[in-house]
Amino acid sequence: MKPQRQRENREKIWLALEIGNSRLHWALFLGETLYSAWDTDYLPESVIQHLAEYQTLDDLLEKIFLPSQQAESLTKTLPLCPLLLASVVPSQTAIWQTYPNTCVITLDQIPLTGVYPTLGIDRALALWGAGKAWGFPMLVIDAGTALTFTAADANQCLLGGAILPGLGLQFATLGQKTGQLPLVEMHNIASLVPRFGLNTTEAIQSGVIYTLIAGIKDFIEAWWHLCPDGKIAIKGGDRTLFLNYLQALYPEIAARLIMESNLIFWGMREIVINGG
Numbered sequence: 212m213k214p215q216r217q218r219e220n221r222e223k224i225w226l227a228l229e230i231g232n233s234r235l236h237w238a239l240f241l242g243e244t245l246y247s248a249w250d251t252d253y254l255p256e257s258v259i260q261h262l263a264e265y266q267t268l269d270d271l272l273e274k275i276f277l278p279s280q281q282a283e284s285l286t287k288t289l290p291l292c293p294l295l296l297a298s299v300v301p302s303q304t305a306i307w308q309t310y311p312n313t314c315v316i317t318l319d320q321i322p323l324t325g326v327y328p329t330l331g332i333d334r335a336l337a338l339w340g341a342g343k344a345w346g347f348p349m350l351v352i353d354a355g356t357a358l359t360f361t362a363a364d365a366n367q368c369l370l371g372g373a374i375l376p377g378l379g380l381q382f383a384t385l386g387q388k389t390g391q392l393p394l395v396e397m398h399n400i401a402s403l404v405p406r407f408g409l410n411t412t413e414a415i416q417s418g419v420i421y422t423l424i425a426g427i428k429d430f431i432e433a434w435w436h437l438c439p440d441g442k443i444a445i446k447g448g449d450r451t452l453f454l455n456y457l458q459a460l461y462p463e464i465a466a467r468l469i470m471e472s473n474l475i476f477w478g479m480r481e482i483v484i485n486g487g
């Protein structure tokens with residue numbers, strides 16, 4: 212415990228928060244080192260409004276649900292821990308700005324060129340983080356609430372991308388917008404579902420999953436056509452499921468994918484450390 216304490220005294224402690232459309236993604240940094248990363252649900256506004264009152268980082272972390280055993284050695288540190296925020300949910304951005312030490316990341320802080328003004332900050336940061344870690348050209352696939360593809364060329368210039376409803380959203384839409392289709396749960400789809408379903412649930416699972424995988428494969432092939440040595444990184448809550456399916460159906464594609472849940476935090480770290 213002691214070396215950890217000494218280290219934390221030397222290095223600046225800061226929190227990174229990415230607000231997605233389903234949940235919050237957190238990272239605790241000691242200087243340049245990502246100490247811990249975790250996900251939580253959205254927090255009640257009343258909790259957020261009182262976060263600044265906590266005197267120790269432990270108290271604060273308890274409120275934002277960092278699994279307590281990991282935070283054991285981080286007691287009695289600075290009040291008002293800096294919070295670096297990247298959000299694609301404007302109503303949530305507004306609530307989190309009530310915490311006094313919040314710094315909101317904006318597109319102009321990311322040195323990618325060729326971006327358009329409404330590009331999602333999560334897409335830009337993940338692309339920047341991935342490119343800085345593994346090199347450009349880079350394609351990032353984000354298997355989140357939405358499924359997104361975002362690419363940059365060797366000159367770190369945005370090539371563009373695509374946005375479609377993600378896995379959970381596709382099941383939810385069918386369940387909510389039809390008269391007699393059930394809401395299909397996400398469990399039981401980790402291993403290959405039958406291609407030709409013999410009941411309604413199997414038919415929905417097959418339709419959604421196999422067309423999503425076919426779409427991902429098609430975008431990847433188009434990407435390699437454009438940039439034969441282009442790298443691909445995949446992130447987001449459904450990344451493991453998609454990777455498992457790709458491994459089973461198209462192992463040569465799966466073998467070239469970099470799976471990394473923390474791409475956005477690598478992007479944020481670049482901005483904190485190098486100003487981009």
Ligand SMILES: Nc1ncnc2c1ncn2[C@@H]1O[C@H](COP(=O)(O)OP(=O)(O)O)[C@@H](O)[C@H]1O
Nearest residue numbers: 231232233234354355356357378379447448449
């Ligand atoms: N505990 C969880 N809560 C919510 N979504 C989850 C969870 N675990 C896996 N997922 C999957 O993650 C997807 C959302 O991805 P995520 O990257 O968390 O979204 P976002 O960044 O858009 O908030 C959902 O489609 C869901 O299938």
Ligand SMILES: CC(C)(COP(=O)(O)O)[C@@H](O)C(=O)NCCC(=O)O
Nearest residue numbers: 231232299329330331355356357374
């Ligand atoms: C496409 C997104 C909704 C993805 O959000 P997520 O699924 O990760 O919560 C988000 O990046 C966004 O709101 N983008 C703005 C539009 C654009 O990127 O062109």
Ligand SMILES: [K+]
Nearest residue numbers: 231333353355
């Ligand atoms: K995201």
